[in-house]
Amino acid sequence: MSTAAVPATDEFTVPSESLEATPGSAFMRPIEAIAAVLLIAIIGMLLTGVVSRYFFNRPIVWVDEASSIAFLWLAMLGTAIAADRSEHLRLTLFLSRMQERRREFVETFGVVLMGTFLIVLLPHAYEYAVGEMDITSSALNIPVGYRVSAIAVGMALMLGLLLVRLFRTSRLVDVLASAAIVIAICAVLWFLSPTLKGLGDANIVIFLVGGAALCLALGVPIAFCFGIATLLFLSFTTSMPLVVMVSRIDEGMSSLILLSVPVFVLLGCILDATGMGKAIVDFLASLLGHVKAGMSYVLLGSLFLVSGISGSKVSDMATVAPALFPEMKRRGHKPSEMIALLATGAAMADTVPPSIVLIVLGSVAGVSIAALFTSGFAIAMVLLIALAILARFKARHESMDGIKRASGKTILKVALLAAPALVLPFIIRSAVASGAATATEVSTIAVLYAFVIGMVLYGGISPRRIYSMLVETAAMSGAILLILGTAAAMAWALTQTGFAFHLRDAMSNLPGGWFTFMLLSIGLFMLLGCVLEGLPAIVLLAPIMFPIARALGINDIHYSMVIVTAMNIGLMAPPIGVGFYIACKVGNVSPDEAMVAIWPYIGALVLGLLAIAAVPWFSLAFL
Template identity: 30%
Template sequence: MIILLALFGTLIVLMIVGVPVGLAMIGASVAVLLSNRGFDNIPYEMLAQRTLYGVNSFTLLAIPAFLLIGRLMNASGISDRVFNVARSLVGHLRGGLGHVNVLSSMIFAGMSGSAVADAGGLGPVQMRAMEKDGYDRGFSAAVTASSATIGPIIPPSIPAVIYGALANTSIAAVFLGSIIPGILMGLSLMALVFIMSHRRGYPVSKRAKLSEIIAAIGAGFLPMMTPVIIIVGILSGIFTPTEASVIAVGYCMIIAFLVYRTISLREFWVICRDTAVDTAALLVIIAGSALYAWVLARYQVTSQIIDFLSGAIESKYLLLFLLMIFVLVIGCFIDSVPALFLLTPILVPLVVSYGIDPVHFGVAMIFNLMIGLVTPPVGTVLFTVQKVANIPYGELVREIMPFYIPLFGMLLAITFIPGLVMFLPNLLLR
């Protein structure tokens, strides 16, 4: 009991007072060692070894690569090309630019793998076009924020790489398992946009000509091939997910420097610097989570939790329901990446003990944490979109409320219909 209080109580207290998540996990781990061994018997060499072991991973090299891809895509003007492709395809529907907003986010998701990159890069393009065509700013911002959550669902996905590495699960399987949920998520958001646009009387644009569609797809064809290269390469066995991320970086650099010529060497230096800063922040979290996971295993905390729940909960579906509520609450206060590092070592052994496939659970947890990105009070994507749209936070929250209906509906479907997640991995990998 003392170990549990030291492990979780210290972590919560440190996070409440504003200590970064990675350092809070290190502090909680040290608190456990202090309570059990005393100050003089702390294995300092083991602390250093475990934190360094956490970041010494070939798989995690994909994270800075995908971060760099997202920044290259945003800086090279690809956002406009993606938006024009989507506009030519679905712009003629009722509430056309709302559908364009969602579809362009789905396309961009296959390039950046990040919800914040989508909201900050593609978001301004989407909202400017919608306001120009007479859409309310609040509605435009709400569609942009909700559709940005598709970014980490449709592969490639930074959270999927992190989860696969932490759970010792096939990243390719998590990628494939995310495709159908990501597409269904986009379609459900488009259905809501259609209903709301009809009620509010938003405009219908003229249908694009075939020549215009071909021209738009031609202009955006090269960047849209990025996810195809990644997925096909992984499934064919030509390269691993980590190698795929590096190859995709090289491909994006060729597009930006040689084809479109929209990035200078000075701008590229800034992009690399910002990517390095973001990566360093993630490495602190990774190091802290590695030490935290070691303490969990060393003192059999996860085993104690499993034994306790096994006696109280018999149904795996009840367990999934309770865990999804728990993950959602955590996601409302902690960003998705730190939450993954915190929760995965604890929850994956638990769900596996109930016979739940870790790929299925991983996709459901990532989906759940993406909802947390647009849920108060912390919601990173909400704050990003609010800053870009320059609207009051309360107005954005009020406008996004209807969009929780399809988001939570899809979460329930993914959680309790495993086939939505497991169909493609079972078909293509097993």
Template identity: 30%
Template sequence: MGLMFLGMPIAFSMGVAATLTLIHLQVVPLILVPQRLFVTINSFPLMAVPFFIIAGLLMNEAGITRRLVALASALVGHWRGGLAHVSVVASMFFAGVSGSASAEAAALGSMLIPAMTEDGYEKSFSAGLIASAATMGPIIPPSLVMVIYGAIADVSVGKLFLAGAIPGVLIGFSLMAIVAIYARRRGYHRGARATWRERLRRTKEATLALVVPVIILGGIIGGIFTATEAGAVAAGYAVVVGVFVYKEIRWRDLPRILVDGANMTAIPMLILGMASIFGWVLAREQFAVHLIGLLLRISSDPLILYFLIVVVFFIIGLFVEALAAMLIFVPVLHPVALTMGYDPIHFALVVIVILLIGTVTPPVGLQLYIACAIAGIPVRQATIWAFVAAMMTVLFLVVYVPPLATFLPYLFFPK
């Protein structure tokens, strides 16, 4: 943590800390360090990461964002605070395509924040809303974060995808409730009501994007392909849609998109490899055993312990980027959760949601920085805390009503 606060990149901070510890302990040959790194990233489940990233890039390049925003506008644009509601609904739609919070914040923010500003919305409100709504990207399936969590904690990615559906939609509804309150208090405008013919036309235009999560989840549930193979299917589908159907991607664009996808894939893979070495050291030092003892000394009540874990992860998320926090702490805390009798799917979903909420809050909230950069305002001016409170309410509802997360996974994949 000290190296990260001094400005060293996260991956190198974990690698240096783990290597120095191994040198000090002199318990294993250092040749095992690069071997451990390679073995970790040489994983079949992790092959889904580049496929889903490339699929998201292709979909965005194909004009999917514009079509999803148009559909959302046709559905809810006539409500009071119409553009704000459009932002949330479009985020819910886009989540089923991209699986990435930062990609969602950038794609939708660049389109909607200028439009909201022109329509009289405060930039602080627009930036806070876009940043908050982008958290649904990795919660509503498919999700890159869930793929990585499943790989490092040996949890079914298909079950995680299904677990995120209901909480993700509830977060969307909670954000729309906050928008409705702000819209009434501040007198935000209504848009023009779309005709049913217009709504049908917009739905038809966006159908090829909306069926992506249906294809992915349907294939996984039906046993047609695994979550990893689903990533390849999504990427292939995106090529067909972008090149042959919408015809907004040219063949000469594909090398650039593939290079961008490779660059975006390299970052989490490097962090994952270094985190595996760091987690290996913690496991050798029996950190999980000591942590269980500490938690049990505080309380033996499972619900109180769950609450404490949520608070700890929220604090971690304030200061550590979500992916890094997950890679550092999940290998330690997930076995602890299993020891305490928590459901692995429920615990995974709670951890993912709380860390994603942290991406909206300063000082390291990536989505917040993206949205504020688009709006051209300082991060401290963004209106976020009402939205954070709404998302935290949904989170605690999921914590204390586990079927909200576990009903769909165990309906389609019985224990």
């Protein structure tokens, strides 16, 4: 998963991770400062816990609890910062094709929908916080309500920001018309509620599928698409109190495993700011740059290694492309081919630890993160080989005129410079895979290591840039975690309908057994990867699909590798895949030009995926 901001393409608005953050409004400056302090506090507490446990053999019992409190507040303040900066992930494919006046109205209607969702749910968030005040935490002995109050505060801040946006950018007539339409829809649904309650599973299609898809087409951020669809489903087809939805959002955002998400996001920012990734690229170029397809190998190898530091596809691409594309152009590589290799290489690298998608999958599906990290490394190697073979075939006519092998002295020089950066991904993988530390503990150690090494050996980071990185991390983490929270609420609503049991029965009786189920899973997750990106698809479907896979005798790790790879391929597949457009933006190449070139590389990934699905050994050999 990507971890911070690139400007939107014409088709998509995505969280930016490029090199400039979108500045927030003056009103949000105090909130940004609080979020930055919370992030520092989380890292400090986690590091203190690690040092106390491993060096003094004296665990600090309150660290996890205090970190959990700070984490939820960081996440909810981050959602407000992301809203202020327009960094919540959303699909704008259909909006971009509308006439300007119609687009303005649809944009306003989408904001009104978001505001309505927050207005309806905010009292229940307050009710949830008040109810949790009666429960006392075990370690700190304080009311749990202090922690969950963050949900109500974050919703209130987002609502205020949406109202300000409507006041500043929307026409009054559009606001009034949008409000009238929303009220009319709610009135009709309320009137039809008795009938809807008798429709059973059809409500899943009407609300959880149709409602979410309609909101997505209107350009509503993905997190709100899930939230609005679930809210409508619960309000008009069940008698479930809406405070339960708030509790499910809390549960989806609050797993201790997810504490590593903002820390790895920050690690990606440090990687960009210090140039550690570029040092790795330069080292690989000195080794392989003189052979045919050498720069393609360097690009793929750099993505493979750099992803182990940043855990972010966008950060990977933004680090590798500027360092390699000029030389690749000089050697005759077409820009469209370079973008195709960049996009599919980033898809290949997303199973390389510390993949945020793998961390989230381990959290929601109850799968060992250490095992996922070990298997993910092997799976990425399979895909890397598939892409490298195709790259070598494509480079058979590459011009090598004037290309010389780097001298031993040059290789040694860049190797010494890259060594501290090269060590980091292996520290992360080995520590988690061996069980020496959790993903959360490793993430904090990696941040400290990267920060110190970056300051000492790679030119340092200015205080202003450090603060900017902290705020960027809070915004991106909030955007990610809100998606996880609302997707968890929708997944819970799905399971309450009994849909999971019906799907399990249907899947269990498929002709062809487990492999047919694998093929259907591949198609489903590729499609969802195109539309939703990886994390929401994981949270939505993992609770449903994993029990079916287990019932069919499929190993959890094997199934995890198949669906994560399928989602990554979908993410990079045009014409909808979000990652494809990010790659085009990073490489400054027209999507229309790159779209033709990418299909052979997508084909290579699909062949690799089918091999991974058919042969469990690839996923399980090193466990």
